[in-house]
Amino acid sequence: xxxxxxxxxxxxxxKNGRVDLTHGSGGRAMVQLIEELFxxxxxxxWLAQGNDxxxxxxxxxxxxxxxxxxxxxxxxxxxxDIGCLSVHGTINDVAVMGATPLWLSASFILEEGFPLADLxxxxxxxxxxxxxxxxxxxxxxxxxxxxxxADGVFIxxxxxxxxxxxxxxxxxRARPGDVVLLSGxxxxxxxAIMATRENLGFAAPIVSDTAALHGLIAAMLATDAxxxxxxxxxxxxxxxxxxxIARQSGVGVMLDEAAIPVNGEVAAACEFLGLDxxxxxxxxxxxxxxxxxxxxxxxxxxRAHPQGSRAALIGEVVADDHHFVQMTTGLGGRRxxxxxxxxxxxxxx
Amino acid sequence: MKYVDExxxxxxxxxxxxxxxREARPERHYAFMxxxxxxxHAISRYGxxxxxxxxVRMVHGPGCPVCVLPxxxxxxxxELALRHQAIVCSYGDCLRVPASDGLxxxxxxxxxxxxxxxxxxxxxxxxxxxxxxxxxxxxxxGFETTTPPTAVVVKQAAAxxxxxxxxxxxxxLTPPAMHHILATRQPSDIAIDGFVGPAHVSTVxxxxxxxxxxxxxxxxxxxxxxxxxxxxxxxxxxLKQVNDGRAEIENxxxxxxxxxxxxxxxxxxxxxxxxxxxxxxxxxxxxxxxxLALRREYAEFDAxxxxxxxxxxxxxxxxxxxxxxxxxxxxxxxxxxxxxxCTPENPMGSCMVSSEGACAAHYTYGRYKQ
Numbered sequence: 001x002x003x004x005x006x007x008x009x010x011x012x013x014x015k016n017g018r019v020d021l022t023h024g025s026g027g028r029a030m031v032q033l034i035e036e037l038f039x040x041x042x043x044x045x046w047l048a049q050g051n052d053x054x055x056x057x058x059x060x061x062x063x064x065x066x067x068x069x070x071x072x073x074x075x076x077x078x079x080x081d082i083g084c085l086s087v088h089g090t091i092n093d094v095a096v097m098g099a100t101p102l103w104l105s106a107s108f109i110l111e112e113g114f115p116l117a118d119l120x121x122x123x124x125x126x127x128x129x130x131x132x133x134x135x136x137x138x139x140x141x142x143x144x145x146x147x148x149x150a151d152g153v154f155i156x157x158x159x160x161x162x163x164x165x166x167x168x169x170x171x172x173r174a175r176p177g178d179v180v181l182l183s184g185x186x187x188x189x190x191x192a193i194m195a196t197r198e199n200l201g202f203a204a205p206i207v208s209d210t211a212a213l214h215g216l217i218a219a220m221l222a223t224d225a226x227x228x229x230x231x232x233x234x235x236x237x238x239x240x241x242x243x244x245i246a247r248q249s250g251v252g253v254m255l256d257e258a259a260i261p262v263n264g265e266v267a268a269a270c271e272f273l274g275l276d277x278x279x280x281x282x283x284x285x286x287x288x289x290x291x292x293x294x295x296x297x298x299x300x301x302x303r304a305h306p307q308g309s310r311a312a313l314i315g316e317v318v319a320d321d322h323h324f325v326q327m328t329t330g331l332g333g334r335r336x337x338x339x340x341x342x343x344x345x346x347x348x349x
Numbered sequence: 350m351k352y353v354d355e356x357x358x359x360x361x362x363x364x365x366x367x368x369x370x371r372e373a374r375p376e377r378h379y380a381f382m383x384x385x386x387x388x389x390h391a392i393s394r395y396g397x398x399x400x401x402x403x404x405v406r407m408v409h410g411p412g413c414p415v416c417v418l419p420x421x422x423x424x425x426x427x428e429l430a431l432r433h434q435a436i437v438c439s440y441g442d443c444l445r446v447p448a449s450d451g452l453x454x455x456x457x458x459x460x461x462x463x464x465x466x467x468x469x470x471x472x473x474x475x476x477x478x479x480x481x482x483x484x485x486x487x488x489x490x491g492f493e494t495t496t497p498p499t500a501v502v503v504k505q506a507a508a509x510x511x512x513x514x515x516x517x518x519x520x521x522l523t524p525p526a527m528h529h530i531l532a533t534r535q536p537s538d539i540a541i542d543g544f545v546g547p548a549h550v551s552t553v554x555x556x557x558x559x560x561x562x563x564x565x566x567x568x569x570x571x572x573x574x575x576x577x578x579x580x581x582x583x584x585x586x587x588l589k590q591v592n593d594g595r596a597e598i599e600n601x602x603x604x605x606x607x608x609x610x611x612x613x614x615x616x617x618x619x620x621x622x623x624x625x626x627x628x629x630x631x632x633x634x635x636x637x638x639x640x641l642a643l644r645r646e647y648a649e650f651d652a653x654x655x656x657x658x659x660x661x662x663x664x665x666x667x668x669x670x671x672x673x674x675x676x677x678x679x680x681x682x683x684x685x686x687x688x689x690x691c692t693p694e695n696p697m698g699s700c701m702v703s704s705e706g707a708c709a710a711h712y713t714y715g716r717y718k719q
Contacts, residue, residue, distance in 0.1 A: 333396015341693035
């Protein structure tokens with residue numbers, strides 16, 4: 001009598017196993033990786049359909065779609081990891097369009113030799129972030145490349161959301177007289193990564209602000225205030241985001257340095273590395289351009305939400321043919337806040 | 350942030366600005382050169398000039414290590430990476446400086462050169478230890494501030510018996526450059542009434558080396574820290590000296606600078622490095638006894654001796670005014686290609702690259718004034 005047990009497959013050794021090329025081959029090993037690792041964490045009715053794509057119900061309005069690739073190094077950092085970052089990043093890109101995020105897809109590029117235990121941690125973190133946000137990961141893909149051809153894991157997520165018929169948020173809607181609101185302190189994510197990378201070893205580690213912002217945004221939109229535009233200042237930091245809006249809208253912006261919140265340890269780390277927090281990435285902050293008359297209403301709504309407790313009015317939109325972003329410095333002088341030149345912080349997200 | 354915010358305080362700045370306005374005599378003009386790029390950067394970033402009266406003008410000096418590096422030296426670093434296949438470790442500032450053949454270290458990287466950005470000389474040494482099968486060259490640039498760390502890693506490499514570590518030494522000295530600026534000044538050039546003296550350089554060399562500028566050239570020098578209030582305090586002290594007819598070396602940066610500097614750092618530099626007979630500076634030309642090279646005892650760590658490397662003089666782009674700007678004869682906005690052909694994204698000259706460069710600082714922080 002045969003000892004072969006019908007349909008038995010030895011479970012994946014998540015504790016000690018590593019990704020190998022067969023996990024991307026399309027064969028049994030790949031199916032096993034998907035079932036025992038990805039599907040186990042992400043479990044939802046759309047993934048359970050088991051098809052090449054997810055068949056989704058009608059969303060009932062205009063759709064917003066955004067995609068984001070994540071290549072952050074190191075993969076794990078204080079306050080998060082590439083997994084939750086890849087969920088938050090895309091949810092935020094959808095949410096700043098004014099949309100309610102509904103579904104996500106996730107695509108993984110894995111490097112041969114990557115520990116399955118690390119992959120399991122990352123996928124568990126994605127699943128947690130997706131569950132907390134109420135935005136399921138409904139479809140995905142896995143590829144494996146030879147050792148040395150990638151750096152552990154790269155994750156691309158795509159999000160779809162629905163935006164109400166009467167709402168249009170866009171970077172070209174800022175008008176002179178509007179105010180600039182910021183939801184909290186800047187530079188936390190970028191400096192958390194840099195401090196980890198450079199082993200700065202501060203007594204209290206700098207913690208990434210990575211978070212999904214759609215709850216805060218919903219609270220702001222519920223005020224019915226005249227919000228012209230929302231943006232999350234990720235790569236290139238606050239300075240870059242404000243410059244993008246100024247150019248798109250054909251206006252200038254005057255910022256007030258003293259009003260921009262920067263945590264003490266972030267300021268110290270920036271000082272140490274010769275960086276300007278205005279150019280350092282955030283992953284859980286947003287900038288809002290709002291009609292001046294509604295500034296107080298929106299600010300109050302932001303401050304009432306845990307993610308906006310330190311929200312501040314940091315500047316105003318002005319008429320300027322050069323579309324310069326300028327800033328009154330804490331010293332009392334004036335300067336340009338220019339576009340970022342080069343890239344001081346590669347692979348920050 | 351403690352110990353930093355105090356030196357950027359807006360209220361104190363207003364008080365200093367008022368004192369400066371009282372001290373500056375309306376009937377005359379004052380021009381002070383801030384030697385260091387660190388000061389140039391602070392002045393632009395914090396908007397210090399907005400707090401100065403119109404008759405007090407700051408002239409940018411040549412104290413930006415990346416800016417004074419001639420093209421030929423960057424070509425050598427690129428050659429180390431591309432031809433000799435060495436890992437070249439460089440400070441981030443140098444990566445985008447334009448070199449010959451449309452290259453820069455950054456562009457050489459995309460052509461396969463293994464060029465790595467480091468924060469310190471120690472990182473370069475560690476790279477050599479981590480890559481025993483590869484040659485690792487440290488592109489050592491800077492004034493007296495970054496020189497002691499270079500000397501330290503050379504000594505460490507010798508103690509470790511490393512056979513794969515070398516230094517492309519491009520360290521330059523501050524006093525010869527100040528001499529040059531004063532000695533070559535033409536009557537048509539804007540007269541310099543005094544200097545805001547280097548901050549970090551002076552922590553190493555002390556204030557003594559500047560005394561000659563007061564005695565021989567009758568120019569006041571006030572050594573100042575790199576914070577905006579330091580600079581404003583120094584400007585006030587310079588105004589007082591000029592108004593009193595004094596030319597002295599004063600030290601605003603007493604929290605870090607003494608007359609004799611850091612003897613330990615000086616000793617280790619003297620042990621490992623020696624004066625070159627001459628060295629070409631961008632903008633200032635060839636200056637005698639103005640730069641350092643590794644001593645013969647440490648020759649095996651000298652990239653210029655380990656590899657067949659030749660220095661060749663490469664002229665700057667004809668339209669580029671970096672030379673005159675570095676001598677404080679022209680301002681960035683006097684250059685025909687400033688902000689048009691030459692921008693931080695596509696720099697033609699080195700002054701547009703480093704954040705300490707006069708052109709980059711003016712472009713990044715001050716160009717709304719035009």
